[in-house]
Amino acid sequence: MGRWEPDARERLVLAALDLFSEQGYENTAVAQIAERAGLTKSTFFRHFRDKREVLFGGQEVLTEMLGNGVAGAPEGAGPLAMVEAALVAVSAGLTEERRAHGPQRSAVIASNPELREREALKMVGFATAVEDALRERGVSELDAVVAAELGVLAFTRGYTTWLKTGGDFAEVARRQLAEVLEAVDSLQRAE
Amino acid sequence: MGRWEPDARERLVLAALDLFSEQGYENTAVAQIAERAGLTKSTFFRHFRDKREVLFGGQEVLTEMLGNGVAGAPEGAGPLAMVEAALVAVSAGLTEERRAHGPQRSAVIASNPELREREALKMVGFATAVEDALRERGVSELDAVVAAELGVLAFTRGYTTWLKTGGDFAEVARRQLAEVLEAVDSLQRAE
Numbered sequence: 028m029g030r031w032e033p034d035a036r037e038r039l040v041l042a043a044l045d046l047f048s049e050q051g052y053e054n055t056a057v058a059q060i061a062e063r064a065g066l067t068k069s070t071f072f073r074h075f076r077d078k079r080e081v082l083f084g085g086q087e088v089l090t091e092m093l094g095n096g097v098a099g100a101p102e103g104a105g106p107l108a109m110v111e112a113a114l115v116a117v118s119a120g121l122t123e124e125r126r127a128h129g130p131q132r133s134a135v136i137a138s139n140p141e142l143r144e145r146e147a148l149k150m151v152g153f154a155t156a157v158e159d160a161l162r163e164r165g166v167s168e169l170d171a172v173v174a175a176e177l178g179v180l181a182f183t184r185g186y187t188t189w190l191k192t193g194g195d196f197a198e199v200a201r202r203q204l205a206e207v208l209e210a211v212d213s214l215q216r217a218e
Numbered sequence: 219m220g221r222w223e224p225d226a227r228e229r230l231v232l233a234a235l236d237l238f239s240e241q242g243y244e245n246t247a248v249a250q251i252a253e254r255a256g257l258t259k260s261t262f263f264r265h266f267r268d269k270r271e272v273l274f275g276g277q278e279v280l281t282e283m284l285g286n287g288v289a290g291a292p293e294g295a296g297p298l299a300m301v302e303a304a305l306v307a308v309s310a311g312l313t314e315e316r317r318a319h320g321p322q323r324s325a326v327i328a329s330n331p332e333l334r335e336r337e338a339l340k341m342v343g344f345a346t347a348v349e350d351a352l353r354e355r356g357v358s359e360l361d362a363v364v365a366a367e368l369g370v371l372a373f374t375r376g377y378t379t380w381l382k383t384g385g386d387f388a389e390v391a392r393r394q395l396a397e398v399l400e401a402v403d404s405l406q407r408a409e
């Protein structure tokens with residue numbers, strides 16, 4: 028088997044998700060994942076630090092995209108428009124391939140407390156990235172925290188919707204952000 | 219050493235926090251915690267499932283208090299008033315003793331990725347409890363999610379403030395909720 032495996036990463040992801048679903052995340056070893064993918068353990072470790080990484084591999088890239096989206100929002104944009112720009116920017120990382128694995132990945136995470144914790148921290152990381160980028164653009168601490176939280180809420184709701192509907196994540200997330208903001212409005216009017 | 223140790227739990231918490239701070243969470247064994255507290259390992263296990271539990275022990279109680287606060291809010295209260303009631307209810311669990319350990323506990327958690335993940339999931343659990351209780355009271359799914367998120371934001375900000383200022387957590391958290399809601403307002407006006 029050669030060192031160069033053009034679709035190795037994708038094959039490893041598919042093998043891992045299938046094994047996690049079939050026999051549980053805890054009961055799956057890296058060696059089994061590699062074997063199922065028809066690859067070696069060392070190929071696995073060229074792509075992933077450990078089996079958990081298969082589920083959370085794209086996080087750094089998405090986090091960076093969110094921050095860059097805020098940084099690249101037009102001059103004069105308000106904080107919520109900057110958050111919208113972050114959601115649009117991150118859509119570049121939410122590819123059709125990612126969507127194809129999404130439901131299986133979500134089911135594996137939901138079945139394991141350690142993975143749920145990891146996923147929760149990932150969302151905190153997203154919020155922090157947006158918050159930091161907003162503060163970098165002069166938004167006050169409180170406004171940045173609140174806008175980032177609303178943005179992450181739109182992200183997670185948008186992600187769930189997008190797994191079902193497909194299409195452009197940017198559009199889905201934008202609609203979610205608008206809905207979240209309308210809900211905030213109506214909540215305040217209800218008091 | 220008798221089985222009955224009136225302040226065993228408190229002594230174990232203090233010993234654990236000191237050891238975690240001195241030598242790191244990862245490098246601390248349950249046997250050491252028990253020894254430092256002048257108690258046996260089996261006394262430790264009567265109070266805590268494992269060393270992580272020392273840091274997250276009160277979570278179930280606080281989660282329940284939040285849900286009960288929503289459930290017990292006056293008839294006719296809006297969703298945000300129900301969230302405020304949850305913050306007031308949870309203050310019963312935020313005792314002076316808890317505050318005394320708070321900064322050391324926060325520092326230990328911040329120093330360890332696994333503990334940060336656990337803490338993130340705890341906050342998700344808080345949000346879910348409030349959200350579920352709101353839906354139980356007839357609040358729509360979206361409104362419940364949004365109101366719960368704003369409530370947890372007020373909780374975490376309130377907690378940080380309260381560790382510094384002391385006083386009644388209910389008052390601190392109420393003020394934070396008002397500030398968060400004002401920020402949402404001004405963010406929407408800024409667009």
